[in-house]
Each structure stands twice: as structure tokens, then as C-alpha cells.
Amino acid sequence: MKSITLTQFLTEERRAGYGSTDLTQLLEVVARACKRIGVATGKGALGGVLGEAGSDNVQGEAQKKLDVLSNEILLDANAWGGHLAACASEEMADPQPIPDAYPKGGYLLLFDPLDGSSNIDVNIAVGTIFSVLRRPQGHRQDVSVNEFLQPGTQQVAAGYVVYGPSTLLVLTLGHGTHVFTLDREVGSFILTRRDATIPEETSEFAVNMSNQRYWEPPMQRYVDDLLAGKEGPRERDFNMRWVASMVADVHRILTRGGIFSYPLDSKIAAKGGKLRLMYEANPMAFIVEQAGGAASTGRGRIMDLQPEALHQRVPVFLGSKAEVETAERYHLDA
Numbered sequence: 001m002k003s004i005t006l007t008q009f010l011t012e013e014r015r016a017g018y019g020s021t022d023l024t025q026l027l028e029v030v031a032r033a034c035k036r037i038g039v040a041t042g043k044g045a046l047g048g049v050l051g052e053a054g055s056d057n058v059q060g061e062a063q064k065k066l067d068v069l070s071n072e073i074l075l076d077a078n079a080w081g082g083h084l085a086a087c088a089s090e091e092m093a094d095p096q097p098i099p100d101a102y103p104k105g106g107y108l109l110l111f112d113p114l115d116g117s118s119n120i121d122v123n124i125a126v127g128t129i130f131s132v133l134r135r136p137q138g139h140r141q142d143v144s145v146n147e148f149l150q151p152g153t154q155q156v157a158a159g160y161v162v163y164g165p166s167t168l169l170v171l172t173l174g175h176g177t178h179v180f181t182l183d184r185e186v187g188s189f190i191l192t193r194r195d196a197t198i199p200e201e202t203s204e205f206a207v208n209m210s211n212q213r214y215w216e217p218p219m220q221r222y223v224d225d226l227l228a229g230k231e232g233p234r235e236r237d238f239n240m241r242w243v244a245s246m247v248a249d250v251h252r253i254l255t256r257g258g259i260f261s262y263p264l265d266s267k268i269a270a271k272g273g274k275l276r277l278m279y280e281a282n283p284m285a286f287i288v289e290q291a292g293g294a295a296s297t298g299r300g301r302i303m304d305l306q307p308e309a310l311h312q313r314v315p316v317f318l319g320s321k322a323e324v325e326t327a328e329r330y331h332l333d334a
């Protein structure tokens, strides 16, 4: 069978009325930047890029050298294309406008350049997550942060790349979620799964159990019932997995189902949660919903939230639809 490259896929999508020429080119630039991040990640200790950068990001988290490098790769790659008005990143306090030397376009790009960075030094899969919004109409001056504060339902595209045993790009433009695998010899992303579908039911959950004693009562009850297995109210045994790279955990769920959750706990309650709404929760929610799954804060749909800040955090439950709805019921009935 003839293989379909990302370029061909995006061109055909555009002809079918999904996305503009600018969006297609923007996504190709992001994919190309991610290939470079994949090369840097793949070099490991030989590339001299492991370990701490010696700086903190806006959230007070220690930056790894690869966090900083990946951020620079994405910014450099996206500066000159003319498709974007500005970029925002987990690693930068404020959005970065496109430099004056280049034309500005009508899209806004948000990214977590290297998700799961605690796993870099131990050679476990990490990834990049990105979200594309349209710049609101009527803004001609410098891009303000408020232009980024659009609900997830406004995303025109979202994706993630996993740098694992193989490098994968998962993408949605709002009609289906599609998986591309990097052919490393040729250097192209090839479509390997069209219209990925997450099974509605699951018997597998992903959560950092070490936080159990800090969770809210409904979350405690939900997980107690999962752990009670066949003898408990759920009447079946559940398996648990936790990679601690959201991209890898979400990709497992996209492949075989499951529920991923980073709930509120008393250690992070003041921050509103652990995961960032704009460049982690929203793009993953879009991808998961487009694959037939669901994504909730535990008390409502993630993509319906009106963001209040660029680096806002939210509780996250996503994956197999029926299981996310069950977890939601525990919270809403409490």
C-alpha cells in the first residue's frame, strides 16, 4: 500500500475544507521542529543535553537543558514562516511575538516543548504538546496575552509528539485524530493510523498513587472502588499504569483505552491543579474527544473552561468515555 506522508495528508485535508494553507504550513513547521527535538532527545548523553539547565521556568520548576533547547527549537522554527502572530510556552512567562523582521500571520501557537521532563535523564519517553488558535479578529497591534485566553473549543488544531522507541505525531484538525510515525531513514512522518478510536470502556487507570492521601474525598472513593476490584462495587479488576510523561500515558490510552487523571490534591489546591490548561489539558482534550473519548476536570468538560491566565492549571480526567463519566459522577454526586 502506498504510504501517505504528513504533507500529503494535510494537503488532502485542506482540499476537503479542513484548514487553510497557512495552517498546513504552520503544522509542517511544528512537525519539522519536533523532528529536531527528537534528534536532540535521541542523542542522550552523547549530545551533552542531559541534566539541569540551572534555571527555573515561570512556574518555579527547574528547567532541564532539553526543556530550554526544545523551546528554542520551536521558537526559531516558527519565527519566519509568516503564519503566526505569537507563540506561548510553558517555559516562558509571557507570549513571544513574532520578531518584527518577519511578517505576522493569523494564528497563535501554544506549546509544552518537552513534556515529562523528569523522565529525560532516565531514558523514558517524553514529548511535545501543542495547540493552535486563531488570532481574534480586529487585533492589529502587538499580540496581548488576552488573545490567547480562548476556550479549548476554539482550537483549530492540536497535537503531540512522543519521542519513544519510535517517534510519533498525533494530530487533530477537528475531525478525527490521526497518528503518524516518523520514518527515520527518510525523515518523513507517515500516516499509520487514521481515525484512532479510544475504546469506550476500560479496566486500566493512570494516576500518581503517591498523592492518594492528599486527594479530595470523591477521588479517594473513586480509586478505592477501582482498587476493590471484583469484590467491590465496580465488580471487575482494574490494572494501573503511570509513566509520569503525560504524552506517553495519553498515547497508551489512545492505543488501548484507559483513564488518565491528575486530580486536585491539597498540596496543589492553591494552584488549581498540576497540569496546565492551555498547552497540556486543552490540546489533549481535543485529541481525546476527536478519538471518541472524553476529557473533564471531574466537574465539567475541560474544553468549555474560559481560561483566566496563560499558565492556569486544572484537574484532568481523560480517556475512555464511560470511565471518565464514572469518575465525573463521583465528583458531581459528592
Ligand code: FDP
Pocket (backbone or CB within 6 Å): 114, 115, 116, 117, 118, 119, 208, 244, 245, 246, 247, 249, 274, 275, 280
Ligand atoms: P513533568 O512535570 O515531568 O513535565 O507536565 C507535567 C508532568 O510531567 C506530566 O507529563 C506528567 O503526567 C506529570 O507531570 C507527572 O507528575 P508526577 O511527578 O506527579 O508523577
